[in-house]
Amino acid sequence: MRVNPNPLPDLLAALNQTQLEAQEAALQISTGKSVNEPSDNPTAAGLLVENNDQATFNSGYLQSIGAVQGQLSTANSTLSSVTSALQQAISLGVEGANGTVSASDRAAIVIQLQGIQSQLVTLANTTYEGNYVFGGSITNTAPYVVDATSPSGVDYVGNSDVNEVSIGNGYKLAVNQPGSQLFSASGNDVFLAVNNLITALQTNSGISTAVNAVTSASSYLSAQAVFYGNATDQTQSQTTYLNAAQLQISEQQNTLGGVDLATAASDLEQSNTDTQAALAAISKFSQNNLFNYLQ
Amino acid sequence: MAGLFGSLSIALSGLSISQEEMATTSNNVANANTPGYSREVTDIAAGAPINEGTLSYGTGVVLQKIASLRDPMLLIQINQTTQQNSSLNSSMTQLQQIQTQFASSTSGIGADISNFFNALQQLSPDPGDLTLRQAVLTAANTLATDFNTTAKSLQTQSSNIDQNVVATVSQVNSLTSEIASVDQQISVLQNGNPNADTGTLVDSQNNLIQQLSALVDVQVIPTGQGITVATSNGTALVSGSQSFALTTQLDNGVQHIFAGADDISSSLTGGTLAGLIQVRDQEIPSIGGSLDQLAAGLANGLNAANAKGFDLNGAAGGNIFAPPPVSGVGAAATLTVSMTNPALIAASSDGTTGNNGNLANLSAIADTALANGQTPIDSYASVVSQIGSDTANTSADADASNSILQQLQDENGSVSGVSLDEEASNLIQYQTAYQSAAKVVSAINLLLLDAVNLGMDAAEE
Numbered sequence: 031m032r033v034n035p036n037p038l039p040d041l042l043a044a045l046n047q048t049q050l051e052a053q054e055a056a057l058q059i060s061t062g063k064s065v066n067e068p069s070d071n072p073t074a075a076g077l078l079v080e081n082n083d084q085a086t087f088n089s090g091y092l093q094s095i096g097a098v099q100g101q102l103s104t105a106n107s108t109l110s111s112v113t114s115a116l117q118q119a120i121s122l123g124v125e126g127a128n129g130t131v132s133a134s135d136r137a138a139i140v141i142q143l144q145g146i147q148s149q150l151v152t153l154a155n156t157t158y159e160g161n162y163v164f165g166g167s168i169t170n171t172a173p174y175v176v177d178a179t180s181p182s183g184v185d186y187v188g189n190s191d192v193n194e195v196s197i198g199n200g201y202k203l204a205v206n207q208p209g210s211q212l213f214s215a216s217g218n219d220v221f222l223a224v225n226n227l228i229t230a231l232q233t234n235s236g237i238s239t240a241v242n243a244v245t246s247a248s249s250y251l252s253a254q255a256v257f258y259g260n261a262t263d264q265t266q267s268q269t270t271y272l273n274a275a276q277l278q279i280s281e282q283q284n285t286l287g288g289v290d291l292a293t294a295a296s297d298l299e300q301s302n303t304d305t306q307a308a309l310a311a312i313s314k315f316s317q318n319n320l321f322n323y324l325q
Numbered sequence: 326m327a328g329l330f331g332s333l334s335i336a337l338s339g340l341s342i343s344q345e346e347m348a349t350t351s352n353n354v355a356n357a358n359t360p361g362y363s364r365e366v367t368d369i370a371a372g373a374p375i376n377e378g379t380l381s382y383g384t385g386v387v388l389q390k391i392a393s394l395r396d397p398m399l400l401i402q403i404n405q406t407t408q409q410n411s412s413l414n415s416s417m418t419q420l421q422q423i424q425t426q427f428a429s430s431t432s433g434i435g436a437d438i439s440n441f442f443n444a445l446q447q448l449s450p451d452p453g454d455l456t457l458r459q460a461v462l463t464a465a466n467t468l469a470t471d472f473n474t475t476a477k478s479l480q481t482q483s484s485n486i487d488q489n490v491v492a493t494v495s496q497v498n499s500l501t502s503e504i505a506s507v508d509q510q511i512s513v514l515q516n517g518n519p520n521a522d523t524g525t526l527v528d529s530q531n532n533l534i535q536q537l538s539a540l541v542d543v544q545v546i547p548t549g550q551g552i553t554v555a556t557s558n559g560t561a562l563v564s565g566s567q568s569f570a571l572t573t574q575l576d577n578g579v580q581h582i583f584a585g586a587d588d589i590s591s592s593l594t595g596g597t598l599a600g601l602i603q604v605r606d607q608e609i610p611s612i613g614g615s616l617d618q619l620a621a622g623l624a625n626g627l628n629a630a631n632a633k634g635f636d637l638n639g640a641a642g643g644n645i646f647a648p649p650p651v652s653g654v655g656a657a658a659t660l661t662v663s664m665t666n667p668a669l670i671a672a673s674s675d676g677t678t679g680n681n682g683n684l685a686n687l688s689a690i691a692d693t694a695l696a697n698g699q700t701p702i703d704s705y706a707s708v709v710s711q712i713g714s715d716t717a718n719t720s721a722d723a724d725a726s727n728s729i730l731q732q733l734q735d736e737n738g739s740v741s742g743v744s745l746d747e748e749a750s751n752l753i754q755y756q757t758a759y760q761s762a763a764k765v766v767s768a769i770n771l772l773l774l775d776a777v778n779l780g781m782d783a784a785e786e
Contacts, residue, residue, distance in 0.1 A: 034738030035745070043731055068424045068713025069720060076710030078430035083702040086439035090446045097450040161451065161679060169453055169679030193681045195449045196688065205450065320749030
């Protein structure tokens with residue numbers, strides 16, 4: 031069979047191909063990615079978009095958890111202060127209930143209790159980053175306003191909204207409890223109990239009953255405060271979960287679009303060798319033909 | 326009977342044939358690198374014998390013709406493969422440019438969608454915070470801008486293709502008119518002398534047809550008089566010595582190709598033109614349509630969700646995005662954030678500052694299926710996969726057709742290519758034949774001299 035007398039186009043095409051492969055391998059090494067264009071791996075390219083979406087969401091959840099935890103811990107420590115203030119009020123009440131206490135001593139106790147009362151108002155009006163923590167969703171106005179005409183001595187001007195924040199896919203965490211549920215719960219109104227205790231001491235009647243009411247309101251409040259501890263616990267375990275998920279996503283990202291440096295380096299080496307071979311073949315392509323031998 | 330003069334004329338025929346052969350060889354050598362040139366061989370035969378009684382005398386050698394060696398079937402295959410190959414390569418070049426828009430998973434529309442919903446998420450622990458609200462609007466603006474940029478770059482690509490189409494059509498026209506004029510020369514030569522060597526003209530015509538095949542799908546139909554070159558749907562581009570120019574005309578914003586009054590744009594199946602038109606009329610509108618659907622779906626969904634809640638002033642929520650066109654066409658290119666005041670994001674479901682109830686409605690758009698049944702991010706991921714696989718498939722097909730074309734050209738080279746070794750060996754042969762014939766002439770000359778001298782000697786004696 032007669033051979034094609036001009037194999038140079040074939041050799042040039044081979045050279046072009048090996049150079050293309052070398053470029054591809056060098057690009058993978060320099061970017062550290064095996065999917066530099068969607069056509070490199072169309073399925074992986076699509077999955078990487080979704081993967082990045084999930085990674086963005088997870089880091090967003092982690093960021094939200096950070097913000098929520100600040101709020102939760104402020105509320106939690108405020109409630110601890112409220113509880114200890116109430117303990118103090120109970121001790122004072124018990125002291126005042128003792129029949130040996132003089133009227134002037136009772137008056138002194140009343141003054142102390144009034145101090146506690148205003149401390150409670152201050153605590154119930156606690157803010158976190160400028161937002162009132164216990165006003166439900168009315169966060170820009172202090173939820174408790176002192177009102178001498180009210181039986182509890184205060185008016186609650188917040189609402190009963192509870193906000194939920196997503197801390198995972200489909201995982202919503204309630205992040206606040208309104209004052210109406212914590213301090214002004216019907217039957218366990220902290221302010222009413224303290225105000226009644228003050229009145230009882232002032233009138234020296236029904237002090238023990240009033241003390242019991244404060245005790246009951248205080249334990250109710252403590253029970254409600256467990257909410258914040260629970261919420262904090264949930265954010266902590268979710269943080270652990272999200273961090274693990276992020277790790278998994280980044281591993282997946284690597285599997286999908288990362289480059290196996292050893293393979294890429296050996297590919298580069300291989301295509302460089304091929305390029306050398308193609309170049310050598312072209313340069314050595316017989317420059318001799320029969321004409322050279324004709325005398 | 327044969328005499329000395331008869332032998333002389335036989336020897337002369339040998340000399341002249343050897344000269345013809347050497348001329349052919351030198352033409353082959355001279356055209357060794359001429360594109361489209363097919364090597365030529367001399368077709369010689371023994372001269373018709375003269376019969377005298379039972380004896381038959383040879384009359385030397387005659388040149389039948391100088392033939393170009395080519396395989397017409399192979400040339401047809403090369404043309405067809407060239408059409409397919411150029412179409413694939415031109416599509417691939419365009420697709421590779423398009424896909425760079427969708428190359429990054431951490432920037433561009435996909436990441437913008439993720440970032441926008443993340444900004445909403447960050448607002449939920451502190452829905453009244455103006456800085457966080459501004460971050461939502463900023464993310465929305467980035468998203469809109471990237472939609473605009475991507476859609477516009479697709480439009481730019483489409484109009485670049487249009488310019489390319491116009492330029493290619495004018496190349497087609499200049500090639501068809503050259504083919505027709507070569508055809509004219511061939512028929513002039515053939516009419517005068519059916520054995521005329523039209524080899525190199527046919528070569529150059531074939532070469533022109535192959536160049537034309539790279540631009541548009543054509544088939545060549547040999548007729549009694551010259552050839553007819555027609556596109557695969559039957560539109561004649563060349564008929565004998567006449568060529569018919571294609572024209573381009575703007576139709577619906579893109580250049581359409583007309584043969585006479587017929588719009589042949591969508592019936593082209595090969596060559597650069599088909600590849601360009603495929604990307605312009607199929608691929609770009611398909612990606613653009615997906616982006617429009619995504620942009621319109623997001624804008625309408627988020628606007629509707631915002632309307633369910635209350636802004637920071639306690640008023641019912643308004644539009645975040647300017648409402649996209651009802652048809653959805655152009656939604657991506659024109660997507661704009663109409664909300665400028667971050668306080669107007671309707672995070673609250675009851676009008677109070679700290680309520681984040683409606684943010685859940687806004688965030689839910691991320692998980693709500695659009696018209697195509699997919700969530701926004703999945704829709705975008707599908708677009709990325711689609712353009713990626715279209716590019717990869719076209720590129721694989723182009724590679725395969727490159728190899729086929731290369732193989733066919735190798736085969737063609739083995740039939741028609743000039744081998745210098747072969748030519749040198751022929752040259753030796755022809756040289757030897759010429760020298761031998763010259764020796765015969767010289768011998769006859771001596772014999773004739775002897776004969777003439779014989780007469781002269783007799784007269785002197």
